[in-house]
Amino acid sequence: MRDITLCHPDLQARAAKLLAACEAAGIGIKIGETLRTAAEQDELYAQGRTKPGNIVTNAKGSSYSSMHQWGVAFDFYLAMDVDGDGKTSDDAYNDSTGLFAKVGQMGKSLGLEWGGDWKSIVDRPHFQLPDWGSTPSKLKSEYGTPEAFKKTWKKAAGWVKDSEGWWYRHADGSYSKNAWEQIGGEWYWFDGAGYMVEAAWKETEGKWYYLKENGAMAHGELCAVGDEIYCFAEDGRMLEGEVTLHTNERGALVV
Numbered sequence: 515m516r517d518i519t520l521c522h523p524d525l526q527a528r529a530a531k532l533l534a535a536c537e538a539a540g541i542g543i544k545i546g547e548t549l550r551t552a553a554e555q556d557e558l559y560a561q562g563r564t565k566p567g568n569i570v571t572n573a574k575g576s577s578y579s580s581m582h583q584w585g586v587a588f589d590f591y592l593a594m595d596v597d598g599d600g601k602t603s604d605d606a607y608n609d610s611t612g613l614f615a616k617v618g619q620m621g622k623s624l625g626l627e628w629g630g631d632w633k634s635i636v637d638r639p640h641f642q643l644p645d646w647g648s649t650p651s652k653l654k655s656e657y658g659t660p661e662a663f664k665k666t667w668k669k670a671a672g673w674v675k676d677s678e679g680w681w682y683r684h685a686d687g688s689y690s691k692n693a694w695e696q697i698g699g700e701w702y703w704f705d706g707a708g709y710m711v712e713a714a715w716k717e718t719e720g721k722w723y724y725l726k727e728n729g730a731m732a733h734g735e736l737c738a739v740g741d742e743i744y745c746f747a748e749d750g751r752m753l754e755g756e757v758t759l760h761t762n763e764r765g766a767l768v769v
């Protein structure tokens with residue numbers, strides 16, 4: 515699976531930092547494998563043993579022997595034109611310019627363990643959290659199964675941005691869909707897929723509200739929408755008919 519949000523929250527945070535650091539350094543990387551099921555791990559273990567290919571892992575799925583099964587590891591690949599032929603697709607694992615070691619160093623400085631430092635099966639595209647040692651033996655003895663370990667994860671509530679837009683994750687991992695939610699003192703509207711709606715009108719119970727460019731609902735203010743100016747009451751309702759405006763201490767118009 516390639517979804518980093520299935521992984522331990524600390525790993526998610528460090529992966530996000532690594533992506534940002536690589537981008538700033540002009541190195542294009544993408545997250546590959548993240549959480550692996552026992553069946554997926556067994557499939558990989560068979561490679562080079564009972565199935566064709568090279569041996570790529572010493573970890574059996576049925577015994578939870580891969581850190582990927584515990585949600586504390588991810589792999590990356592290059593998403594850039596390393597050999598200068600105008601294509602990126604043939605360079606995912608092109609290490610001819612030493613990029614994997616560079617990314618490895620950056621990940622290590624963010625507190626990740628890098629598979630490129632390993633002795634038995636050097637795994638340059640691999641990172642993991644170092645908190646429980648290099649292998650799952652401590653996780654196994656402490657928690658038994660990945661499912662039991664997962665129950666101990668504390669997810670912080672917070673804004674998340676993905677390729678579709680912004681959404682807000684609650685501490686329990688849930689998120690609002692088709693609903694208003696007040697976050698940090700501002701009201702937001704989340705669409706059917708759970709994404710924050712921005713620069714758009716929203717009708718609720720016969721009243722019109724406006725979601726500004728940053729997603730926050732306009733309230734107690736005058737707001738330019740296209741070429742027109744609208745007035746919004748303190749509770750966010752669009753005002754109609756006669757509107758009373760005042761000036762503040764600087765002489766600016768206020769509702």
Ligand SMILES: [Zn+2]
Nearest residue numbers: 587588589640
């Ligand atoms: Zn890996």
